[in-house]
Amino acid sequence: xxxxxxxxxxxxxxxxxxxxxxxxxxxxxxxxxxxxxxxxxxxxxxxxxxxxxxxxxxxxxxxxxxxxxxxxxxxxxxxxxxxxxxxxxxxxxxxxxxxxxxxxxxxxxxxxxxxxxxxxxxxxxxxxxxxxxxxxxxxxxxxxxxxxxxxxxxxxxxxxxxxxxxxxxxxxxxxxxxxxxxxxxxxxxxxxxxxxxxxxxxxxxxxxxxxxxxxxxxxxxxxxxxxxxxxxxxxxxxxxxxxxxxxxxxxxxxxxxxx
Amino acid sequence: xxxxxxxxxxxxxxxxxxxxxxxxxxxxxxxxxxxxxxxxxxxxxxxxxxxxxxxxxxxxxxxxxxxxxxxxxxxxxxxxxxxxxxxxxxxxxxxxxxxxxxxxxxxxxxxxxxxxxxxxxxxxxxxxxxxxxxxxxxxxxxxxxxxxxxxxxxxxxxxxxxxxxxxxxxxxxxxxxxxxxxxxxxxxxxxxxxxxxxxxxxxxxxxxxxxxxxxxxxxxxxxxxxxxxxxxxxxxxxxxxxxxxxxxxxxxxxxxxxxxxxxxxxxxxxxxxxxxxxxxxxxxxxxxxxxxxxxxxxxxxxxxxxxxxxxxxxxxxxxxxxxxxxxxxxxxxxxxxxxxxxxxxxxx
Numbered sequence: 001x002x003x004x005x006x007x008x009x010x011x012x013x014x015x016x017x018x019x020x021x022x023x024x025x026x027x028x029x030x031x032x033x034x035x036x037x038x039x040x041x042x043x044x045x046x047x048x049x050x051x052x053x054x055x056x057x058x059x060x061x062x063x064x065x066x067x068x069x070x071x072x073x074x075x076x077x078x079x080x081x082x083x084x085x086x087x088x089x090x091x092x093x094x095x096x097x098x099x100x101x102x103x104x105x106x107x108x109x110x111x112x113x114x115x116x117x118x119x120x121x122x123x124x125x126x127x128x129x130x131x132x133x134x135x136x137x138x139x140x141x142x143x144x145x146x147x148x149x150x151x152x153x154x155x156x157x158x159x160x161x162x163x164x165x166x167x168x169x170x171x172x173x174x175x176x177x178x179x180x181x182x183x184x185x186x187x188x189x190x191x192x193x194x195x196x197x198x199x200x201x202x203x204x205x206x207x208x209x210x211x212x213x214x215x216x217x218x219x220x221x222x223x224x225x226x227x228x229x230x231x232x233x234x235x236x237x238x239x240x241x242x243x244x245x246x247x248x249x250x251x252x253x254x255x256x257x258x259x
Numbered sequence: 260x261x262x263x264x265x266x267x268x269x270x271x272x273x274x275x276x277x278x279x280x281x282x283x284x285x286x287x288x289x290x291x292x293x294x295x296x297x298x299x300x301x302x303x304x305x306x307x308x309x310x311x312x313x314x315x316x317x318x319x320x321x322x323x324x325x326x327x328x329x330x331x332x333x334x335x336x337x338x339x340x341x342x343x344x345x346x347x348x349x350x351x352x353x354x355x356x357x358x359x360x361x362x363x364x365x366x367x368x369x370x371x372x373x374x375x376x377x378x379x380x381x382x383x384x385x386x387x388x389x390x391x392x393x394x395x396x397x398x399x400x401x402x403x404x405x406x407x408x409x410x411x412x413x414x415x416x417x418x419x420x421x422x423x424x425x426x427x428x429x430x431x432x433x434x435x436x437x438x439x440x441x442x443x444x445x446x447x448x449x450x451x452x453x454x455x456x457x458x459x460x461x462x463x464x465x466x467x468x469x470x471x472x473x474x475x476x477x478x479x480x481x482x483x484x485x486x487x488x489x490x491x492x493x494x495x496x497x498x499x500x501x502x503x504x505x506x507x508x509x510x511x512x513x514x515x516x517x518x519x520x521x522x523x524x525x526x527x528x529x530x531x532x533x534x535x536x537x538x539x540x541x542x543x544x545x546x547x548x549x550x551x552x553x554x555x556x557x558x559x560x561x562x563x564x565x566x567x568x569x570x571x572x573x574x575x576x577x578x579x580x581x582x583x584x585x586x587x588x589x590x591x592x593x594x595x596x597x598x599x600x601x602x603x604x605x606x607x
Contacts, residue, residue, distance in 0.1 A: 013536045013556040017400040126366035133370035138447040162359045165455035171448045181530045218375035223404040236585045246596030258544040
């Protein structure tokens with residue numbers, strides 16, 4: 001089995017993010033592998049362990065995205081490739097999906113392409129479904145568990161997390177999946193993995209290497225703003241007993257007209 | 260005259276998501292401003308009854324695809340049909356609710372139609388022949404204004420961000436039947452089964468959420484059964500009793516139960532309950548946070564709630580800064596008393 005997994009480098013979820021003169025700042029918070037993508041890497045690795053094969057990890061971004069790739073290598077991916085080109089500076093979701101799909105095709109013979117649910121910076125959550133559409137492969141989004149996989153018969157059965165619970169779906173490989181947190185905790189990079197990753201050569205594929213022109217961005221983000229400050233009057237409710245506090249609190253909540 | 264506004268009506272087994280009506284209502288408003296009209300897309304099997312409420316909430320016509328190949332929701336046949344209908348009639352925009360289905364359908368149709376998708380928007384303006392949408396990024400730590408240079412613009416609307424849908428029972432419209440694009444054997448997936456969790460209020464569209472955090476395990480007086488000997492398991496058992504207690508309050512308020520990432524990661528409650536940047540971003544009318552200190556990633560997921568109530572032992576917990584009402588105290592004393600107080604007042 002040949003598995004491709006895609007990761008993004010993002011500011012840590014604990015970062016305080018602000019914008020000034022159109023420039024986003026996350027202070028001194030570290031850049032990390034997108035938390036959702038760690039589940040995707042976990043899924044890719046566990047599939048390779050169970051059914052044989054290896055995992056190639058890709059990231060689209062600047063040179064610094066190599067850190068996210070190294071994290072995935074340290075978790076156990078066999079090789080990493082950076083997708084990077086100055087012409088991708090203002091790429092939109094469909095452009096990202098186009099580049100990722102072309103990378104999957106260039107790698108060749110991929111059975112499963114795995115994505116995280118969404119990136120915690122742009123929060124779009126559409127890349128996996130878009131890539132599936134471009135490739136003409138089934139889109140198995142929001143996979144919570146893989147119930148069956150038969151590499152010889154090229155069939156897969158997954159449980160998808162939907163609003164109403166789980167939808168259990170059969171599909172033929174190759175397929176694109178996105179993975180949700182229910183899949184299970186991602187493994188920590190091992191000491192040996194970290195050593196291997198630190199020495200790894202990470203090649204870069206440019207648009208010329210992929211043989212495609214820069215995708216035209218249809219979506220533009222002309223303005224970023226800090227959300228309005230939350231105006232709230234804090235009131236600490238006190239009383240002589242839990243019952244007294246609770247009674248007062250219940251009356252106050254009802255008076256707000258939200259029930 | 261501008262083209263129509265398409266609205267995809269999201270439903271599960273023929274039961275429309277309430278959020279679908281928010282989208283129809285929002286589309287009605289935008290169409291009114293633009294001099295356009297609203298076309299609702301209803302796909303499934305035996306789903307004609309969905310047309311009537313669609314008219315009531317603001318659709319001018321319903322494009323109905325009623326076919327056995329559409330009985331189970333599947334992305335490929337649904338996206339193919341949306342794309343075909345859009346190619347035939349050139350709508351200005353296609354609107355979806357931000358649901359698991361809406362998001363992937365919008366993504367796939369965007370590729371088919373060679374256009375852009377703007378997911379999870381909280382505001383839409385139509386100016387100079389173009390839509391500008393506002394959407395939260397970094398889980399709401401920032402807002403982005405986004406435009407699309409191509410038509411149709413595909414947008415998914417955040418649940419509860421566009422106000423209560425307006426119903427007018429006198430409205431009617433025409434139903435036009437349309438046929439699926441893919442034949443049964445062209446569809447690459449097959450739905451085997453469902454494991455549904457019906458009866459529970461889902462976090463995404465809940466008006467009231469009662470949430471718990473690490474503090475729920477902090478009740479030494481609760482004695483786990485003798486067969487649980489492991490300390491970690493004892494802690495989880497205690498927290499689970501705490502979530503049961505929150506569940507009772509939620510029951511009285513018709514609320515959904517939420518949780519912090521810390522509580523989910525500690526194994527107290529399954530992941531679908533997680534509120535925050537790596538869980539669900541919610542915007543209820545009332546959010547009761549108990550035993551949650553308020554890490555930045557949690558606050559990002561609930562800061563737009565109308566009224567926030569915090570119950571925590573630690574008076575310095577950051578959650579209190581966002582809270583309209585706070586109680587510094589033991590949630591194991593306050594929550595049951597609060598449940599009782601609401602029972603009396605709401606006559607339940």
